[in-house]
Amino acid sequence: MSTDAILSEVTAGPAAPRKRRLSTARILLIVAGVLIGLSLVHLLxxxxxxxxxxxxxxxxxxxxxxxxxxxxxxxxxxxxxxxxxxxxxxxxxxxxxxxxxxxxxxxxxxxxxxxxxxxxxxxxxxxxxxxxxxxxxxxxxxxxxxxxxxxxxxxxxxxxxxxxxxxxxxxxxxxxxxxxxxxxxxxxxxxxxxxxxxxxxxxxxxxxxxxxxxxxxxxxxxxxxxxxxxxxxxxxxxxxxxxxxxxxxxxxxxxxxxxxxxxxxxxxxxxxxxxxxxxxxxxxxxxxxxxxxxxxxxxxxxxxxxxPGGLALGASLFGYTDALQLRRGSESLHALLILVGLLLLALAAWEILRRRNYIVGGAAGVLGIAAYVLFFTVDTIPTALVQAAPYITVLVVLALAAQRLRMPAADGKPYRRGG
Known part of the structure; x- marks a missing residue:
């Protein structure tokens, strides 16, 4: 077996199932779905x-x-x-x-x-x-x-x-x-x-x-x-x-x-x-x-x-949230609560019914309900919450995505030659 073939096996490791990876087709579907969702928010x-x-x-x-x-x-x-x-x-x-x-x-x-x-x-x-x-x-x-x-x-x-x-x-x-x-x-x-x-x-x-x-x-x-x-x-x-x-x-x-x-x-x-x-x-x-x-x-x-593909999606998400809080953020973020709540409730149903992950599903469900409660009870989002929106987005997304992540196996571990 060649050196590159052995290295390929090493880097493959105990990876997540291939179906979970973000292929180009999946990324395009996600982008199209987000655009349709934003269009619905704009319309409503x-x-x-x-x-x-x-x-x-x-x-x-x-x-x-x-x-x-x-x-x-x-x-x-x-x-x-x-x-x-x-x-x-x-x-x-x-x-x-x-x-x-x-x-x-x-x-x-x-x-x-x-x-x-x-x-x-x-x-x-x-x-x-x-x-x-x-x-x-x-x-x-x-x-x-x-x-x-x-x-x-x-x-x-x-x-x-x-x-x-x-x-x-x-x-x-x-x-x-x-x-x-x-x-x-x-x-x-x-x-x-x-x-x-x-x-x-x-x-x-x-x-x-x-x-x-x-x-x-x-x-x-x-x-x-x-x-x-x-x-x-x-x-x-x-x-x-x-x-x-x-x-x-x-x-x-x-x-x-x-x-x-x-x-x-x-x-x-x-x-x-x-x-x-x-x-x-x-x-x-x-x-x-x-x-x-x-x-x-x-x-x-x-x-x-x-x-890189997933990274680009994450940067786009955080960048979009950051941009909205700088531009008439209260109005836009209030409107987006419709889409955010829908996505969180859909994630909750998926995690509970298909993966039986009740912790992530329950957390997503609670956050989804909270998004709709906030949408229907206030006309504008408080300024402090608008300014914190990018950081809240980071925390929520990482918490909900943690189950599917796999870091490089030796990431952060000390290494010494021959050891």
Missing amino acids: TGADDVTSQGAIQAALQAAVPIGLAGLGGLWAERAGVVNIGLEGQMILGTWFGAWGSLQFGPWIGLLVGIAGGAIGGLLHALATVTFGVDHIISGVAITLLAPGVTRYLSFITWGSAGATQSPALQPDQTIPRVSVPGIDHLAGLEKHHWFLISDLAGVLRGLLVDVSLVTVLAVLLIIGTWLVLWRTGFGLRVRSVGEDPQAAESLGINVYKYKYYGVVISGAMAGLGGVYLATVSSVIFREGQTGGRGYIGLAAMIFGNWR
């Missing part, structure tokens, strides 16, 4: 913002940095290293991306920001892989260190007046945006408020009009990650060291090297997410700009079961 409540171009653009803008952070977490954890330091690596990406763009232009700034995140990843790899520091402790240390480093760099670069933010980027210092030709003609269809057709027009305009090239790059990286990790020998070796490093070592693989690859690439992905925040979402570096997106990215990765 008249909440135009749930599928408007502006809401979808805001959701895409919120989802991209979350998705890039999650992609970083996926690379590290597939190599067996837990990267809690994604938040700190994103912070480094925001500062170096803004500084590089101000000094050398947008494309060099993009590379400098990626390099800043990669340096954070390299530091995490050095601590965890070489010196055996606990992964959580190292990640938290990097997240605590990064704000201090960027504050110091800001002070010596822009002076005391710019210690917490950079000068604003000029238009020629930002990454260009593109639109698909002719797609803006769908504006007329969106204004008619026809069921599904107008909603689809709004979604397409939000996804295809005035899109940053960094967004296009992020989509390509999700596809590229799947191709590299699941369709190449290099990816097979990375995944093998995250499943069973001793078995990989016995086949002649340098486990340390592939762990370094995974963690440095992880930091680079998080750094790119930071560049997006500083140069696309805004045109300035600001202290505290990441706002916990590194942690939400980890949640998206876990929701996606450590796979």
Whole structure:
């Protein structure tokens, strides 16, 4: 048997049944189902913002940095290293991306920001892989260190007046945006408020009009990650060291090297997410700009079961929730309680009747009933609840999805050559 065949058996492990995996067809069905559900909410409540171009653009803008952070977490954890330091690596990406763009232009700034995140990843790899520091402790240390480093760099670069933010980027210092030709003609269809057709027009305009090239790059990286990790020998070796490093070592693989690859690439992905925040979402570096997106990215990765397709769905969900709370959030989130309650009750019925999982089914049923009680008893959702919506979504989704998750077998476990 060849080395790659043995590695394939190692990485397969005690995986969940194949039917549970999110294939392309299943992802498309989920997307179509969500669009129909949002269209029904729009029809029943008249909440135009749930599928408007502006809401979808805001959701895409919120989802991209979350998705890039999650992609970083996926690379590290597939190599067996837990990267809690994604938040700190994103912070480094925001500062170096803004500084590089101000000094050398947008494309060099993009590379400098990626390099800043990669340096954070390299530091995490050095601590965890070489010196055996606990992964959580190292990640938290990097997240605590990064704000201090960027504050110091800001002070010596822009002076005391710019210690917490950079000068604003000029238009020629930002990454260009593109639109698909002719797609803006769908504006007329969106204004008619026809069921599904107008909603689809709004979604397409939000996804295809005035899109940053960094967004296009992020989509390509999700596809590229799947191709590299699941369709190449290099990816097979990375995944093998995250499943069973001793078995990989016995086949002649340098486990340390592939762990370094995974963690440095992880930091680079998080750094790119930071560049997006500083140069696309805004045109300035600001202290505290990441706002916990590194942690939400980890949640998206876990929701996606450590796979790129599921990660993209998780990032979209959290990004959409985050966008709505920033745009007339009370009205839109109140309307969405109809769809949320329906999905939770359907999940409860499925878990109880088909899987006989009474704990998850019961929890989903209680949450579904609570969603409808809230919808019928209040006209607007309290501001504090609106602001907490993205984080509540993260907790609820992870709690309900926990039964089907399978992390890499050696994720977070210490490794020593020959041991």
